Amino acid sequence: MIELTDASADVIAERFAALAVPMRLRLLNALRRGEKSVGDLADETGAGQANTSKHLQLLLQQGFIARRKEGTTTWYRVADPAVYELCSLVCGGIEEDLERRRKLLRRRG
Amino acid sequence: MIELTDASADVIAERFAALAVPMRLRLLNALRRGEKSVGDLADETGAGQANTSKHLQLLLQQGFIARRKEGTTTWYRVADPAVYELCSLVCGGIEEDLERRRKLLRRRG
């Protein structure tokens, strides 16, 4: 972590916040294997179209994804592969967390 | 990112959410160089005591930090160094984001 001023804490927090919503993680997961349209993504995630569009724009604004317009459809794709590294790191933490909990259970049981 | 079920998206999102609050990032930053008490951390971050305690407990619950009680004071420390890697990755993204914006400005200007 870089030296943390109040301003940079805000920026970093905002970036984490973009990944702190299950729906947006599902969108990123759906984009793993290539470009998809808003409609595709709405179908795949089971979310409403307006909602899907809004989430995509937030991820776009944060630079995690990019888009390309073709006629009336908009194609979204992953722009920053680091997002998957982030998720892997977090998942590693979750593994450790589960392990800790298992140990606690064993100790108590 | 692991294969994403609805349940795991929730867990991962929750973990990101723990890092999505500026105050908690400041706490983690303050803990970079060793153990500190709740009071120390409240002073250093300028937050109220109750608020500080609550944030610390959330970070504790997520496994990012650990604690040790000594008399009436509680000493907190970082338990999962991955948190700093996460921040670095996110900061990298921020660098790219800034670069993108600079390019846009040049293109427009």
Added chain:
DNA sequence: TGCTTATATTGATAGATAGTTGATTAAGAG
């Protein structure tokens, strides 16, 4: 027993935002 200090907890409030609904823009097809 009180008294003090350090944390934790509880209750209340204000602000943010995910999701829904309905309107609007925009691009083809007939």
Added chain:
DNA sequence: CTCTTAATCAACTATCTATCAATATAAGCA
């Protein structure tokens, strides 16, 4: 021009949570 389809925008609601104030717990000391 009209109809359809795709996406975005705007307004609203409901939920969540960061923060604060007040209280409670708990340890150490007089």
